Amino acid sequence: MSFAVKEMFLTLQGEGINAGRRAVFLRFAGCNLWSGREEDRATAQCTFCDTDFVGMDGEEGGRYDLDALVAKAVALWGDDPRGRLIVMTGGEPMLQVTDDLVDALHAAGFEVAMESNGTIPAAPGIDWVTISPKAGTEVVQRSGAELKLVWPQSGVDPEVFRDWAFDHFLIQPMDGAHREAWRAEALRYVMEHPGWRLSVQTHKMIGIP
Numbered sequence: 001m002s003f004a005v006k007e008m009f010l011t012l013q014g015e016g017i018n019a020g021r022r023a024v025f026l027r028f029a030g031c032n033l034w035s036g037r038e039e040d041r042a043t044a045q046c047t048f049c050d051t052d053f054v055g056m057d058g059e060e061g062g063r064y065d066l067d068a069l070v071a072k073a074v075a076l077w078g079d080d081p082r083g084r085l086i087v088m089t090g091g092e093p094m095l096q097v098t099d100d101l102v103d104a105l106h107a108a109g110f111e112v113a114m115e116s117n118g119t120i121p122a123a124p125g126i127d128w129v130t131i132s133p134k135a136g137t138e139v140v141q142r143s144g145a146e147l148k149l150v151w152p153q154s155g156v157d158p159e160v161f162r163d164w165a166f167d168h169f170l171i172q173p174m175d176g177a178h179r180e181a182w183r184a185e186a187l188r189y190v191m192e193h194p195g196w197r198l199s200v201q202t203h204k205m206i207g208i209p
């Protein structure tokens with residue numbers, strides 16, 4: 001088993017409840033809801049993606065076996081083992097994440113977080129599961145640490161998710177052509193619906209990856 005990795009880097013988690021935490025980011029290549037090619041965006045199941053997850057040509061990208069991947073994560077974190085956190089993302093990480101990978105990251109001292117679209121069940125050992133539903137898809141992973149809904153999305157009623165087993169419910173403004181209007185809509189939604197919390201993409205504000 002080997003892993004197709006778009007990029008790996010050390011940064012701060014920019015989104016969600018863990019925003020501000022130092023973290024190794026592991027971005028897997030490929031997604032099940034979009035090819036990643038601009039010519040396919042309009043007809044994809046997920047049309048607003050802000051991420052290049054195609055290929056293995058990013059920083060520290062490539063094809064890794066299990067041991068090499070964990071070793072790279074440890075090296076990126078650096079010598080001080082306190083608070084080791086890895087965020088697996090993509091693309092869709094659950095196309096590639098295995099129980100063995102989660103176990104090996106734990107053995108190396110990492111708390112393991114994941115960002116997923118929820119259409120594939122999450123590997124059971126992951127410590128912090130973030131699910132971000134996409135309109136028109138069937139979300140099968142209905143439990144975790146945080147549900148982070150990008151907003152606005154037509155055809156989605158956020159209140160449907162409130163019965164699902166998440167500890168936190170977040171609304172994240174959609175980035176893109178109409179970001180100011182979308183930010184206002186997200187803010188309005190949170191103000192009018194107690195129990196939701198705003199997630200802003202802080203990494204974009206401060207200019208880090």
Ligand SMILES: C[S@@+](CC[C@H](N)C(=O)[O-])C[C@H]1O[C@@H](n2cnc3c(N)ncnc32)[C@H](O)[C@@H]1O
Pocket residue numbers: 031048049050051089090091092093115116117118131132148150172173174175176
């Ligand atoms: C690039 S995705 C990768 C993980 C997984 N495929 C998913 O969709 O959750 C990481 C996070 O960015 C969010 N995201 C993607 N495009 C966005 C955009 N244009 N504005 C705000 N958030 C976005 C996703 O909803 C998800 O929470």
Ligand SMILES: Nc1nc2[nH]cc(C(=O)O)c2c(=O)[nH]1
Pocket residue numbers: 011012013014015051089090115203208209
């Ligand atoms: N800093 C930073 N935080 C993030 N949180 C989720 C991200 C993602 O693309 O999954 C992301 C990202 O790309 N960068």
Ligand code: SF4
Pocket residue numbers: 031032033034046047048049050051053090091092117134
């Ligand atoms: S599911 Fe995630 S990675 Fe895939 S296209 Fe949508 S936002 Fe991007």
Ligand SMILES: [Mg+2]
Pocket residue numbers: 050051
């Ligand atoms: Mg991102």
